[in-house]
């Protein structure tokens with residue numbers, strides 16, 4: 001499955017929820033705009049990423065620890 005139209009990149013962002021202590025993976029889509037981050041390093045430095053807010057779907061906590069970010073590959077299933 002290729003990257004959907006209008007996206008510069010897609011990432012998987014891994015958090016650990018401090019409240020319910022589960023590992024949470026979020027799919028993060030980057031719109032295809034000027035200066036859009038296309039790699040993990042660019043993403044981590046971007047204002048776009050810093051504006052992302054963590055939210056736990058399980059316990060509705062807003063407090064989570066960032067564990068890591070990985071680039072979504074087109075051959076992977078979107079989860």
Ligand SMILES: [Zn+2]
Nearest residue numbers: 017020056059
């Ligand atoms: Zn939680």
